[in-house]
Amino acid sequence: MFDRKAKDVLPQGSVLFHFWHKRFLEIAPTVFAVFQEIKGAEVETPLECVISGRRVRARADMVYDNVVLDVKTGAAPSRRQLEEGNMPQLPLEAFMLKDKTSGAVMRFLQLKNRDVRMIEYSGTDAQKIIDAAVAKTVALFKQYGESGASYEYRETGDEKYKAWDDLARV
Secondary structure, eight states: HHHHHHHSOOOTHHHHHHHHHHHHHHHHHHHHHHHOOOOOOOEEEEEEEEETEEEEEEHHHHHHHTTTEEEEEEOOOOOHHHHHHSHHHHHHHHHHHHSSSOEEEEEEEEETTTEEEEEEEEEHHHHHHHHHOOOHHHHIIIIIIIIIIOOOOOOOOGGHHHHHHHHOOO
């Protein structure tokens, strides 16, 4: 159905349609199966908590039961990145959700090209990742808040951030 609507909107022979049609055919069965099993989900769910005296807010892609789900159009963070606290978005959302439930489950719906799948962390694995994200957040709050350290800036080369390059005197 969505495929037909896209053909109606896009010009005949559109490269855009042919590019996304292949991806759509790969993604659709997994997304359909995942959403079929989810009941009573809230989407774009606002969450918040206090960490080290600072209010932290997030907007979760989807929350249901004791699960927080993040949809990734590319690769999901690796286990190592998560365990080091370097990719804190979903773990912090799970931490915020834990206030409302007993133990949160973290799921990434990875829609990476040729690797469409659900990745789940629960139980002690999830807790270890959540603890790492909270600890990293506390450390960053301490580093930039209490000590007054300057924020490190990395030039991106992206035109939309050019003003920041100028401000940083890069």
